Amino acid sequence: MRAGLSQIALAERSDKDxxxxxxYEAGTVAPSLDTLGDLVxxxxxxxxxxxxxxxxxxxxxxxxxxxxxxxxxVDRLLDRLAPDGGS
Amino acid sequence: xxxxxxxxxxxxxxxxxxxxxxxxxxxxGLAQVIRGADITTTxxxxxxxxxxxxxxxxxxxxxxxxxxxxxxxxxELTDATIGAEPVVSLTTAVGALRIIGxxxxxxxxxxDLRRGASKEHLGHGxxxxxxxxxxxxxxxxxxxxxxxxxxxxxxxxxxxxDADREPRPVGSxxxxxxxxxxxxxSARRLxx
Numbered sequence: 277m278r279a280g281l282s283q284i285a286l287a288e289r290s291d292k293d294x295x296x297x298x299x300y301e302a303g304t305v306a307p308s309l310d311t312l313g314d315l316v317x318x319x320x321x322x323x324x325x326x327x328x329x330x331x332x333x334x335x336x337x338x339x340x341x342x343x344x345x346x347x348x349x350v351d352r353l354l355d356r357l358a359p360d361g362g363s
Numbered sequence: 364x365x366x367x368x369x370x371x372x373x374x375x376x377x378x379x380x381x382x383x384x385x386x387x388x389x390x391x392g393l394a395q396v397i398r399g400a401d402i403t404t405t406x407x408x409x410x411x412x413x414x415x416x417x418x419x420x421x422x423x424x425x426x427x428x429x430x431x432x433x434x435x436x437x438x439e440l441t442d443a444t445i446g447a448e449p450v451v452s453l454t455t456a457v458g459a460l461r462i463i464g465x466x467x468x469x470x471x472x473x474x475d476l477r478r479g480a481s482k483e484h485l486g487h488g489x490x491x492x493x494x495x496x497x498x499x500x501x502x503x504x505x506x507x508x509x510x511x512x513x514x515x516x517x518x519x520x521x522x523x524x525d526a527d528r529e530p531r532p533v534g535s536x537x538x539x540x541x542x543x544x545x546x547x548x549s550a551r552r553l554x555x
Contacts, residue, residue, distance in 0.1 A: 334517070334520075335520060338399060338400075338401055338520050338524060339524055341400075341401060342399050342521065342524050342525070346398075346483040346484065346493075347484060347486040350373065350397065350486070351486075353393075353396050353404070354371065354372075357371055
């Protein structure tokens with residue numbers, strides 16, 4: 277999308293099958309990492325992969341938030357915004 | 364002089380939108396909070412329908428809330444004013460109301476977002492249509508501001524957690540199931 281290429285143009289540039297690119301775009305099939313790299317390069321970009329540590333505290337906080345209702349999530353936000361709130 | 368809200372009361376703003384029968388999808392930070400993001404926000408961001416009469420109902424909501432522009436001016440909500448500005452920011456006594464007709468990442472705006480949106484009960488009879496977590500991630504990905512990048516990571520994690528929470532068959536001994544196809548699709552689309 278950012279490269280402004282149609283599926284046909286991307287297929288020609290990357291030497292991949294247009295139908296398969298359509299499947300990738302629809303999300304019905306996932307490309308391999310090598311294929312993804314080829315497609316990204318054909319779009320004029322490079323794919324940078326970086327190992328970073330998992331933020332366990334953040335993951336845990338998000339998991340806890342998934343256990344409460346949307347109503348309580350809003351209440352929690354308002355508690356945090358209150359003058360004597362958490363943050 | 365810009366008016367400062369006395370307190371942020373999103374339910375008051377959303378309630379006024381409902382009383383005036385405004386068609387919209389809630390997006391932005393408040394929608395992210397409702398979907399489970401661990402962030403703070405002090406504005407209600409909406410993507411309104413441009414359907415017949417809706418902007419008039421939105422203008423009536425602004426009047427009910429005593430909304431002004433951020434510099435204290437009078438509010439004018441029409442196709443032209445909303446179309447001309449990426450974000451129309453209104454100030455009310457209960458917080459900011461930001462109107463975004465065509466958010467980055469959803470060029471058709473309301474039409475794009477309403478498909479994945481769902482009605483969420485927020486108490487006090489307030490039930491806004493809230494953009495899906497996948498759509499919120501797409502919007503954050505398109506904006507690419509520093510805080511959007513941080514929020515995008517949270518939204519991706521929420522998509523994964525949602526997929527993991529899907530019920531397993533009774534008696535299953537599988538420790539965890541793979542993300543559903545729709546969840547995987549949502550996560551993959553974020554990169555596009």
